[in-house]
Amino acid sequence: MTSIVVNSSKPVKTEKKNYTGNGLVYVKNPHLDSMDEDILYHFDLGTKTHNLPAMFGDIKFVCVGGSANRMKAFAQFMHKELGLKGDEKDMEDICAGTDRYCMYKVGPVLSISHGMGIPSISIMLHELIKLLHHAKCCDVTIIRIGTSGGLGIEPGSVVITDTAVDSFFKPRFEQVILDRVVVRSTELDKDLAEELLECSKEIKDFPTLVGHTMCTYDFYEGQGRLDGALCSFSNEKKLDYLRRAYNAGVRNIEMESTVFAAMCRLCGLKAAVVCVTLLNRLHGDQIRASHEVLLEYQQQPQKLISMFIKKRLRLWNPEESLSSI
Amino acid sequence: MTSIVVNSSKPVKTEKKNYTGNGLVYVKNPHLDSMDEDILYHFDLGTKTHNLPAMFGDIKFVCVGGSANRMKAFAQFMHKELGLKGDEKDMEDICAGTDRYCMYKVGPVLSISHGMGIPSISIMLHELIKLLHHAKCCDVTIIRIGTSGGLGIEPGSVVITDTAVDSFFKPRFEQVILDRVVVRSTELDKDLAEELLECSKEIKDFPTLVGHTMCTYDFYEGQGRLDGALCSFSNEKKLDYLRRAYNAGVRNIEMESTVFAAMCRLCGLKAAVVCVTLLNRLHGDQIRASHEVLLEYQQQPQKLISMFIKKRLRLWNPEESLSSI
Numbered sequence: 001m002t003s004i005v006v007n008s009s010k011p012v013k014t015e016k017k018n019y020t021g022n023g024l025v026y027v028k029n030p031h032l033d034s035m036d037e038d039i040l041y042h043f044d045l046g047t048k049t050h051n052l053p054a055m056f057g058d059i060k061f062v063c064v065g066g067s068a069n070r071m072k073a074f075a076q077f078m079h080k081e082l083g084l085k086g087d088e089k090d091m092e093d094i095c096a097g098t099d100r101y102c103m104y105k106v107g108p109v110l111s112i113s114h115g116m117g118i119p120s121i122s123i124m125l126h127e128l129i130k131l132l133h134h135a136k137c138c139d140v141t142i143i144r145i146g147t148s149g150g151l152g153i154e155p156g157s158v159v160i161t162d163t164a165v166d167s168f169f170k171p172r173f174e175q176v177i178l179d180r181v182v183v184r185s186t187e188l189d190k191d192l193a194e195e196l197l198e199c200s201k202e203i204k205d206f207p208t209l210v211g212h213t214m215c216t217y218d219f220y221e222g223q224g225r226l227d228g229a230l231c232s233f234s235n236e237k238k239l240d241y242l243r244r245a246y247n248a249g250v251r252n253i254e255m256e257s258t259v260f261a262a263m264c265r266l267c268g269l270k271a272a273v274v275c276v277t278l279l280n281r282l283h284g285d286q287i288r289a290s291h292e293v294l295l296e297y298q299q300q301p302q303k304l305i306s307m308f309i310k311k312r313l314r315l316w317n318p319e320e321s322l323s324s325i
Numbered sequence: 326m327t328s329i330v331v332n333s334s335k336p337v338k339t340e341k342k343n344y345t346g347n348g349l350v351y352v353k354n355p356h357l358d359s360m361d362e363d364i365l366y367h368f369d370l371g372t373k374t375h376n377l378p379a380m381f382g383d384i385k386f387v388c389v390g391g392s393a394n395r396m397k398a399f400a401q402f403m404h405k406e407l408g409l410k411g412d413e414k415d416m417e418d419i420c421a422g423t424d425r426y427c428m429y430k431v432g433p434v435l436s437i438s439h440g441m442g443i444p445s446i447s448i449m450l451h452e453l454i455k456l457l458h459h460a461k462c463c464d465v466t467i468i469r470i471g472t473s474g475g476l477g478i479e480p481g482s483v484v485i486t487d488t489a490v491d492s493f494f495k496p497r498f499e500q501v502i503l504d505r506v507v508v509r510s511t512e513l514d515k516d517l518a519e520e521l522l523e524c525s526k527e528i529k530d531f532p533t534l535v536g537h538t539m540c541t542y543d544f545y546e547g548q549g550r551l552d553g554a555l556c557s558f559s560n561e562k563k564l565d566y567l568r569r570a571y572n573a574g575v576r577n578i579e580m581e582s583t584v585f586a587a588m589c590r591l592c593g594l595k596a597a598v599v600c601v602t603l604l605n606r607l608h609g610d611q612i613r614a615s616h617e618v619l620l621e622y623q624q625q626p627q628k629l630i631s632m633f634i635k636k637r638l639r640l641w642n643p644e645e646s647l648s649s650i
Contacts, residue, residue, distance in 0.1 A: 029556040038552065041612045042544075069424045097616075099394045100441065116425065119442025119580055122543045129554035167501045176492045177546045178558060178566040218447045219367075221502045227363065229454035229592060231354040233503060241503040255444055267554060287366045291422075 023139040025132040026268040038134065040127040044097030047134055055094075056135035060108040061309050062128065062142040064121070066256070068102040068113040074145065074302050075104035075111040081306045082107050082315065109309060114144075114256065118217065121256040125263045132269075141192065141312075142264055143272045145301045148213070148254040149223065150277025151246045155289065156206055156297050158304060160196050161213040161273035163187055164257035167222060169214065169248035173262035184262035186215075189270040196272055199308045202318070206276075206300045211251030213273055215258040223253050225285040242281055252277050274301045348464040350457040351593040363459065365452040369422030372459055380419075381460035385433040386634050387453065387467040389446070391581070393427040393438040399470065399627050400429035400436040406631045407432050407640065434634060439469075439581065443542065446581040450588045457594075466517065466637075467589055468597045470626045473538070473579040474548065475602025476571045480614065481531055481622050483629060485521050486538040486598035488512055489582035492547060494539065494573035498587035509587035511540075514595040521597055524633045527643070531601075531625045536576030538598055540583040548578050550610040567606055577602050599626045 032038065039046040065071050072091070079088035084107055094103040101124055104111045112128065114121040132140055150157060163171045164186040173184045193210060200208035220228025224238040245253075257273045264271035276297045278287050289297070310316040357363065364371040390396050397416070404413035409432055419428040426449055429436045437453065439446040446469075457465055475482060488496045489511040498509045518535060525533035545553025549563040570578070582598045589596035601622045603612050614622070635641040 027554050029551075029553060031551040031556055031560075035552065035611075037611075039611050039613065067424055099392055115440045115442075115445055116448060117440075117442045117444025119542050119544070120440055120445050123441060123545070126543075126545045126553040126555070133554070168504050175546060176542060178549055178562060179493050179569075182557075217444050217501060218451075219444070220448070220451045221500060224503055226354075226356040227360065228354060228451040229352050229458070230451070230588070231356055232507075235356075237503060244504075263555070286360075286362075286364050288364065 024268070025129055025137055025140060026266075027130060027133040028266055032130070032133075038130060040131055042098060042100040042123050043095050043103065043127050043131065045095070045131065052131060052135040056105070056110070056131060057137060058108055059105070059110050059132065059135065059137050060140060061312075062110045062112065062132075062140060063145050063305060064112045064114050064124070064128075064142065064260075065145045066114060066116050066147070070145075070298055071102060071111045071113040072104060074305075075106050075109075077302055078106045078109050078111070078306060078309070081310060082109070082313075108313070117255045118215070118259045122259045122263065125260065129263070129267045129269070140269055141272075142269045143274060143305055143308075144256065144260050145305055146254055146256065146273065146275040147298060148252040148275040148277050149279055149281045150252050151242060151250055151280070152282055153209065153251055153277060153280060154207060155277055155279050156300065158200065158206060158208040158274060158276050158300050159213060159252040160193050160200070160208065160210045161188055161252075161257055161261075161275070162190070162193055162210050164213050164215050164261045164273065165248070165250065166258055167214065167216050169212075169245060169250065173258040175259075175262070185265060186258045186261040187265065188261050188272060192270050192272045196274060196304065196308055199311060200304055203303060203307065208304065209251060212249040213257045213275065214245055214250045214253045216253060216255055219255065223281070227285045239282070246282075253281065274304060276300045349593070350454055350462055350465060351591075352455060352458040353591055357455070357458075363455060365456055367423060367425040367448055368420050368428065368452050368456065370420070370456065377456060377460040381430070381435070381456060382462060383433055384430070384435050384457065384460065384462050385465060386637075387435045387437065387457075387465060388470050388630060389437045389439050389449070389453075389467065389585075390470045391439060391441050391472070395470075395623055396427060396436045396438040397429060399630075400431050400434075402627055403431045403434050403436070403631060403634070406635060407434070407638075433638070442580045443540070443584045447584045447588065450585065454588070454592045454594070465594055466597075467594045468599060468630055468633075469581065469585050470630055471579055471581065471598065471600040472623060473577040473600040473602050474604055474606045475577050476567060476575055476605070477607055478534065478576055478602060478605060479532060480602055480604050481618075481625065483525065483531060483533040483599060483601050483625050484538060484577040485518050485525070485533065485535045486513055486582055486586075486600070487515070487518055487535050489538050489540050489586045489598065490573070490575065491583055492539065492541050494537075494570060494575065498583040500584075500587070510590060511583045511586040512590065513586050513597060517595050517597045521599060521629065521633055524636060525629055528628060528632065533629065534576060537574040538582045538600065539570055539575045539578045541578060541580055544580065548606070552610045564607070571607075578606065599629060601625045
């Protein structure tokens with residue numbers, strides 16, 4: 001995306017945030033009103049084939065994560081946590097007609113997988129935001145529950161993102177639109193991050209902190225890993241880069257947070273990113289923890305989000321302990 | 326990735342192709358030899374836990390595509406086409422231990438899903454290239470079998486990519502390494518494209534052509550769609566962009582070809598991209614074809630690749646017709 005901007009006669013445009021302020025999800029597209037039907041292709045849903053307000057109108061919390069299995073497990077966990085009727089094992093994938101994403105509804109909570117990387121989550125977010133708009137959802141909070149590589153913190157720590165930054169430690173997301181590059185802010189909702197940090201203080205079994213999250217376009221060369229099929233730099237150069245990231249305030253590295261922050265902000269969705277760290281990148285590149293340990297790590301953000309949702313719904317009883325996932 | 330290069334004191338580096346010439350898959354990473362174990366995390370495979378040469382040493386063809394269901398269907402189709410023993414329904418996912426990708430082996434053919442977008446396919450390619458290297462595979466041909474949006478051609482047409490280009494119609498892939506942007510060539514193997522075009526002449530039931538494929542970082546704003554959650558441009562601006570793409574030689578648009586071409590080229594893998602077009606973007610943005618029609622479209626590249634593989638294996642009998650998928 002670089003050289004063109006250097007060469008281009010067209011300037012790089014910077015976009016400002018634009019809220020409606022009425023709690024509705026804001027679709028910033030004048031063309032949508034003139035469409036007689038909207039097919040959400042990657043969800044296998046549509047405005048003519050499905051009654052979206054009836055199916056989704058009561059949604060207040062949307063939780064997204066990369067892995068389909070993890071987001072199903074989270075939906076089943078929330079079903080237990082919210083004390084809903086029926087067997088959580090019978091939960092049906094609303095997007096069963098496609099294998100691009102999976103989606104589960106648990107009362108006011110929607111759990112969706114988004115795959116790996118910025119392009120994959122951006123397709124999901126475009127269709128999710130249109131879905132919430134068509135369903136006339138109001139006051140929706142959206143949280144990415146992810147896994148990440150940690151920087152200078154204990155594996156298993158949970159990072160609540162204050163600002164998502166790119167590979168150059170800048171709080172921005174660059175969106176190519178036709179042949180123009182538009183720069184978008186990646187700031188997340190500060191009050192929501194604070195509220196989540198408060199919740200975490202009541203869960204003793206894992207450390208939680210607030211920090212910057214670096215979002216890259218790949219897992220190997222882009223994150224300074226020495227163990228990919230291609231690697232052209234030394235261990236010293238790698239550590240120098242990771243230390244500079246740490247000094248810039250980065251505490252974890254993943255692959256979706258900048259576009260997630262940018263799109264949610266533009267569409268008036270209060271958004272947070274809560275990721276567990278699977279390793280400390282200053283100590284290595286390969287994820288060596290056992291399946292059991294990794295599974296336990298992945299449950300940490302889910303426990304935190306469950307407590308947050310139950311508190312918001314006034315279902316939280318300080319005496320009770322969280323049911324196991 | 327733009328402004329930094331403008332600001333950066335570090336220059337943009339251009340990489341040259343680097344073949345070993347002995348038919349082996351070339352891993353361009355001096356650090357790998359010093360690792361006592363290599364965990365291919367997103368495949369749930371490893372050099373200590375699995376005998377990779379025994380499992381994969383005979384692989385000659387690797388076929389990749391975005392959708393897990395489609396790549397399973399392709400593996401089952403190839404099982405029938407190659408006349409292998411056993412029931413193709415019993416085929417097991419080699420990556421069953423993870424839900425990031427799925428992988429099926431059918432004789433000398435490996436069928437793998439890669440999800441959507443450049444970051445998702447790049448993680449898969451790093452681990453696939455290391456897998457082929459560890460397994461000591463030789464003379465491997467890799468083909469991406471995908472779906473795409475067409476430009477000025479009939480829906481259902483199959484495009485064999487000669488060169489993958491970015492959103493600015495340039496034959497390049499920009500890889501961020503630490504805080505440097507490296508530009509890589511996206512040229513594909515011309516002889517392989519020619520061989521595939523020759524094969525297509527024997528299949529009458531769908532049009533096949535050779536053209537440039539444009540690879541974008543998202544499906545909506547990045548491909549000039551008017552039906553996303555965000556859209557800031559007019560139908561006229563969209564059509565002007567798509568027409569300029571057409572005039573630059575682009576015949577279809579997808580989201581993985583540039584990094585696929587760049588990485589395969591650097592690692593000495595003869596690579597091709599063969600995508601069916603689901604719609605003509607000059608006529609619209611939404612994919613309105615029925616499931617049945619889309620399913621039929623998706624079988625076209627599979628039929629072509631099956632014929633190519635059977636010809637290479639000298640299993641092709643001009644008298645026989647392809648079994649239905």
